[in-house]
Amino acid sequence: GDTGGGDGRRVLFAPVDMQVNSRITQSVWDAFDRLPPQTLPRKVAKPTKRLSALGQALSRDGIRPNARKDAYSEMFAILDGLMARHKDSLDEAVSRILKVRGETIIASVREGKMKVGEGFTEIADDRAVEADFKAAGRVLSPDIARKYAEHIAIPDGDDDGLFDAHVKIAALAKIEGVQGDLDHEANALTQKWLTQYRVAIKGVPDERRAVYDDIIAMSTEPQRIDIQRPRVRTEDTKDADDNKVPVKSGHLMSDADGNFPIGTLNAWETSVLESEMKQPGFLAWYRNPGRASADSLAIAYKDGKGNWRRMCPDFIFFSSSGEGIKVSIVDPHGFYLGDALPKLRGLADYATKYGSEFHRIEAVAEMTDKKLRVLDIKSATVRQAINEARDAEALYLSDAATDYY
Incomplete structure (x- = not known):
């Protein structure tokens, strides 16, 4: 009507x-x-965040007890593959991140004039690298970026291992196509689990069913629900x-x-x-x-x-x-x-x-x-x-x- x-x-x-x-x-x-x-549909839908939420829900309801851990393992394997596939581009991006370009500006107080001197490059400090790593979190998701850094960091008794991991992840996120590949794989795994555990999900209490419906809805296109x-x-x-x-x-x-x-x-x-x-x-x-x-x-x-x-x-x-x-x-x-x-x-x-x-x-x-x-x-x-x-x-x-x- x-x-x-x-x-x-x-x-x-x-x-x-x-x-x-x-x-x-x-x-x-x-x-x-x-x-x-x-x-x-949602205007902003992050496939990796959706996968993480599904993993948490499946773990909590005992449908797939280690789902959250399994989701991270799958994503880490995908990121490992992307690192290997884009090795040359990754090395170049790492080099660019570690070099901070600048210029010397000379100012005359008496004449009130300024002029630009010669350019220079310096090794990036922790703050510069962390800014790039934070930007990578917006591409991969903050949670995936942080967990993957811990996964690939080489323990050496100080913070250098984690610093190097942050540099690599920041560099990977700058490579064209990486976000699309990761999003595609995250969506594929999410859909696989939703299909695989469809019957079990239907059996949870109504308030928990609503959680799964919300996870399904974390997409830029309409999704089918029960x-x-x-x-x-x-x-x-x-x-x-x-x-x-x-x-x-x-x-x-x-x-x-x-x-x-x-x-x-x-x-x-x-x-x-x-x-x-x-x-x-x-x-x-x-x-x-x-x-x-x-x-x-x-x-x-x-x-x-x-x-x-x-x-x-x-x-x-x-x-x-x-x-x-x-x-x-x-x-x-x-x-x-x-x-x-x-x-x-x-x-x-x-x-x-x-x-x-x-x-x-x-x-x-x-x-x-x-x-x-x-x-x-x-x-x-x-x-x-x-x-x-x-x-x-x-x-x-x-x-x-x-x-x-």
């Missing part, structure tokens, strides 16, 4: 807790468990005038009679729901929560200013077929709203990535003549039309859309 799955915070009238609907089959819930929500089953949802059963609101059966959450209130739906959203419930093979439906939460199917999109946001399509439908349970996204949303086109583009990007996991992904809008028009977002031709569109209403009125019924 116009609110993208609900109004967020609202005043509830005669609230009733909806519990898990006992009439919903296990196969429907299994299909729900496979839904792919997305995280909201959805959690809803446990309870509070809905109003009366309107502001004390009238009972209409209800529908078949929702994943329900009251004791197997019904779910639909008082928050407008007339045409209700029409969409009723139409979908009449489709062959219909089994169940889910009113997606309007704000991103553990039990919502959230989809990342960019708003008109290029900032990442999350949308929550209104409806998820479950139906049976010879191939098992089919899942569909149907999102009624006003074409006149300022976020209509950006959300359609987000839905199109989502369909490109995950369309094969859904039976249908559709956006519906009520036009000024009260007709409902639908965009089949699983269609590559429709997605192209969405990405080229400049006006949502014109898009729904074009050949890219069809009548909903």
